Amino acid sequence: MVRRRSTAIAAVLAVALMVSACSMEIDGHDGCTGACGDERLNSVLWAQTAAEYAMVCGQSYALARLMLDEALADPSWTAALEQSGAYEDLPPAIILDVDETVLDNAAFDARLIRAGLDYDSGLWKTWVAEERAPALEGAAEFLEYAASRGVEIFYVTNRKEVSREATARNIAAVGLPSGDPEHVLCRNGREDWGRDKTTRRGYVAEGHRVLLLLGDNLNDFVSGGAVPPAERVELASKHRDMWGRGWITLPNSIYGQWDDALSGFDDDLPKDEKNLKRMAHLETLE
Numbered sequence: 124m125v126r127r128r129s130t131a132i133a134a135v136l137a138v139a140l141m142v143s144a145c146s147m148e149i150d151g152h153d154g155c156t157g158a159c160g161d162e163r164l165n166s167v168l169w170a171q172t173a174a175e176y177a178m179v180c181g182q183s184y185a186l187a188r189l190m191l192d193e194a195l196a197d198p199s200w201t202a203a204l205e206q207s208g209a210y211e212d213l214p215p216a217i218i219l220d221v222d223e224t225v226l227d228n229a230a231f232d233a234r235l236i237r238a239g240l241d242y243d244s245g246l247w248k249t250w251v252a253e254e255r256a257p258a259l260e261g262a263a264e265f266l267e268y269a270a271s272r273g274v275e276i277f278y279v280t281n282r283k284e285v286s287r288e289a290t291a292r293n294i295a296a297v298g299l300p301s302g303d304p305e306h307v308l309c310r311n312g313r314e315d316w317g318r319d320k321t322t323r324r325g326y327v328a329e330g331h332r333v334l335l336l337l338g339d340n341l342n343d344f345v346s347g348g349a350v351p352p353a354e355r356v357e358l359a360s361k362h363r364d365m366w367g368r369g370w371i372t373l374p375n376s377i378y379g380q381w382d383d384a385l386s387g388f389d390d391d392l393p394k395d396e397k398n399l400k401r402m403a404h405l406e407t408l409e
Contacts, residue, residue, distance in 0.1 A: 217333070230256070337373065339374065
């Protein structure tokens with residue numbers, strides 16, 4: 124899924140700060156004054172250290188393998204709401220998001236925490252250019268199996284077109300099939316390919332029967348997720364019959380539309396005000 128828009132740091136300064144963050148080391152209490160109280164700390168540590176996170180990712184991909192076999196055996200099966208017309212005889216394909224679906228970017232978030240920085244598009248572009256994100260647990264095994272069954276693999280990501288080749292190289296470097304630019308469909312790769320992924324799913328569905336969608340954000344499956352939390356839940360529930368069948372979700376507690384929705388999708392809101400809006404969503408059942 125795509126990261127939030129840049130907040131305020133100029134691109135040149137952002138790159139310099141990232142270089143500093145990359146070489147930064149915490150020794151004892153040094154650098155811990157702000158980092159230890161960072162709201163992202165537990166989420167990033169869970170992604171980087173918890174056996175349970177690896178288990179959930181592996182579990183999601185194990186389920187995907189089972190559903191892939193079922194989908195291949197059923198010519199009427201499609202996971203794309205954009206699929207239309209006579210698709211039964213089209214060649215099979217699957218669509219996956221990239222970030223926190225096949226590639227793990229927790230190291231990028233760890234750098235931000237250590238350096239006391241918020242997300243910035245310049246920093247993100249620098250990280251992507253490093254091509255160092257590892258694959259999530261279970262991704263390689265599942266995708267190798269899908270390729271062996273003759274299923275074409277498309278990576279539909281909200282990374283920008285300028286990062287398409289670097290993204291493809293990273294995918295290939297960690298041993299994932301279809302790690303080439305032709306199978307990486309980025310935001311603004313075409314005039315009508317915006318942040319919403321509907322047109323790109325439709326592009327794949329024109330020439331393929333889409334068996335599975337895999338992602339970590341509601342936008343990876345259906346349009347219309349940029350709404351308040353209750354409406355997001357309602358939209359997801361509308362397609363409950365797709366959960367765990369055509370739609371396979373990976374966990375992401377670090378960032379995403381779910382978090383943006385809590386503060387009304389206002390990227391310019393000061394952090395303290397964002398946290399107050401988040402707090403307002405806590406339910407204590409009192």
